[in-house]
Amino acid sequence: GVSENKVPDKPKVIDYQKIYNQIADILEDNDYDDGSYGPILVRLAWHASGTYDKNTNTGGSDGSTMRFSPESDHGANAGLKTARDKLEVIKLANPGITYADLWSLGGVTAIQEMGGPIIPWIPGRKDAEDGSKCTVDGLLPDASKTSNHLREIFGRMGFNDREIVALAGAHALGRCHPDRSGYSGPWTTSPTLFTNDFYIELLKKKWQEKKWKGPKQYVDKETGELMMLPSDLALIQDKKLKPYVEEYAKDEELFFKDFSAAFHKLQELGLTRTGEETVYRFKRTSDEEVK
Ligand code: DDH
Numbered sequence: 084g085v086s087e088n089k090v091p092d093k094p095k096v097i098d099y100q101k102i103y104n105q106i107a108d109i110l111e112d113n114d115y116d117d118g119s120y121g122p123i124l125v126r127l128a129w130h131a132s133g134t135y136d137k138n139t140n141t142g143g144s145d146g147s148t149m150r151f152s153p154e155s156d157h158g159a160n161a162g163l164k165t166a167r168d169k170l171e172v173i174k175l176a177n178p179g180i181t182y183a184d185l186w187s188l189g190g191v192t193a194i195q196e197m198g199g200p201i202i203p204w205i206p207g208r209k210d211a212e213d214g215s216k217c218t219v220d221g222l223l224p225d226a227s228k229t230s231n232h233l234r235e236i237f238g239r240m241g242f243n244d245r246e247i248v249a250l251a252g253a254h255a256l257g258r259c260h261p262d263r264s265g266y267s268g269p270w271t272t273s274p275t276l277f278t279n280d281f282y283i284e285l286l287k288k289k290w291q292e293k294k295w296k297g298p299k300q301y302v303d304k305e306t307g308e309l310m311m312l313p314s315d316l317a318l319i320q321d322k323k324l325k326p327y328v329e330e331y332a333k334d335e336e337l338f339f340k341d342f343s344a345a346f347h348k349l350q351e352l353g354l355t356r357t358g359e360e361t362v363y364r365f366k367r368t369s370d371e372e373v374k
Pocket residue numbers: 122123125126129162224225226227233250251253254256257258259260261263264265266312314315346
């Protein structure tokens with residue numbers, strides 16, 4: 084019979100808000116880049132999940148397969164070792180969280196802490212044991228291409244036109260690094276703040292081809308300091324995508340709402356859920372009352 088004295092294993096309760104706060108705490112370390120690891124953490128969460136293929140149900144943020152070669156060496160992931168290494172101290176302090184959950188939570192934390200919307204988040208991703216489930220190269224969008232390519236790539240993940248444009252607003256953050264992607268420069272004047280500025284700049288500035296030896300990209304005619312990728316300009320060259328750019332440029336609240344839903348969906352790609360999971364909505368550290 085069942086022993087009545089048997090004490091069941093204590094369920095491991097992970098305090099995700101505590102881990103959120105710890106990640107928030109390291110974002111501005113070392114005077115990195117424009118002063119924050121936030122943008123590169125967002126990019127890690129996106130590249131870990133944007134490999135999803137709805138037709139084969141492969142890829143996605145489960146497995147954290149980017150820890151292994153060949154996925155770690157894919158051209159699109161150049162530079163993301165910086166983000167993975169930065170999160171290692173959080174993993175050491177919280178061995179109970181998987182890398183896959185940690186990378187995803189890192190993106191959510193960075194977005195919220197840089198002033199973006201609350202992103203509902205669900206844990207439960209597992210870590211693959213080795214590189215056998217690594218995704219193939221070429222699943223992430225190619226910056227030299229335009230709207231047909233975007234629809235193909237994002238359609239494979241299960242996103243529609245509106246979601247393509249909403250997700251692209253993440254380019255309010257961060258910059259291109261010549262030694263990583265070959266491209267150069269930031270999209271906005273506040274690359275560590277999550278805003279709808281990407282759409283505003285895209286519509287407002289005059290974009291001209293940059294004269295240089297590097298890959299084809301655009302610079303703003305007025306200051307020469309901001310940039311757009313060919314895949315960014317595609318959003319206003321395509322007459323079905325442009326109306327969404329216009330909507331989000333006018334209405335930051337709408338952008339925040341749509342971005343939150345789309346980024347949540349991105350982080351859920353490839354995961355099997357029962358619907359019973361706890362959905363976390365983390366408090367920003369700036370929202371905490373002074374104790
Ligand atoms: Fe992106 N992105 N991205 N991007 N991305 C780059 C940087 C950042 C494309 C290409 C590039 C999304 C969509 C696209 C972020 C988030 C998101 C760089 C520069 C290239 C190139 C990398 C470097 O040199 O360091 C293309 C193409 C697309 C597309 O066609 C749609 C999406 C959907 C997101 C998202 O997060 C939802 C962020 C953040 C950065 C800044 C990283 C940094 O280090 O700074």
